[in-house]
Amino acid sequence: MTTGTLAGLGNLALSRKEDFKTFVDAPRRTQPARLARQALLALDESARTAYERDRRTWHANLGPIKTPQLVNLHENLWDIVDSNQQDGDKAKGAVAVDAFPGLGKTTAVLAFAxxxxxxxxxxxxxxxxxxHERWPVCRVGLTGDKPTARRARPTQEQAA
Known part of the structure; x- marks a missing residue:
């Protein structure tokens, strides 16, 4: 009973090319079989522990779920990316995805990437x-933190 994923997939640093490649090449998770109550009770302790771990892992990693918002975002991203066929000296379109925390911006963009x-x-x-290796995607993580403004110290003339 395995979920069909690579070991350690949850510990990836996606800004590293090796880890991003692991993320890209990882097979889709497969849902563990649903066991009837009697079949579940018939499992020995080791099999029950493995089954419960696989179910927890499956449920913790659902998605991305193709909501209308996700489908719309991906359609817009494909339109922008596919229209960026200009030569290198021409300006290309860009995208900024902005929303409140916890709404799935990173998940949606990583699925597209x-x-x-x-x-x-x-x-x-x-x-x-x-x-040379072809790397179509480069992930650069940004925080929402704004740099604090530093006040310049007054010069002796300004202080006087």
Whole structure:
């Protein structure tokens, strides 16, 4: 009874290319079988512990759930990304996703980034013509903290 994921997937630093690749290449989770009450009671302690762990892991990692808002965001992102075919000297469109904390901004954007990365590698290969690794996505985490403004110390003339 496994959830079909790579060990340690929850401990990834997605700003590291190796960890982002692990995230991108990880298979989709598979839902553990639902056991009837009698089948659940028939499990020995070890099997019951494994079953409960797999269920907890499954429920803790649901999603992203394709809500109308997520579908709309992804459609808009694909429109913007797919219209950015300009040469390097031309300005390209950009996106800022803004909302209150805990509403799934990171989850939604990472789901999109995973699909974009997979598409680009599928279309263009894992390596460039020069033999360099192709990395279509670069994740840079930003905090919502604003830098504190520092007041300059008054000079002796200003203090006088």
């Amino acid at each position: 995973r699909e974009f990365h997979r598409r680009e590698i599928a279309e263009h290969g894992a390596f460039t013509a020069q033999g």
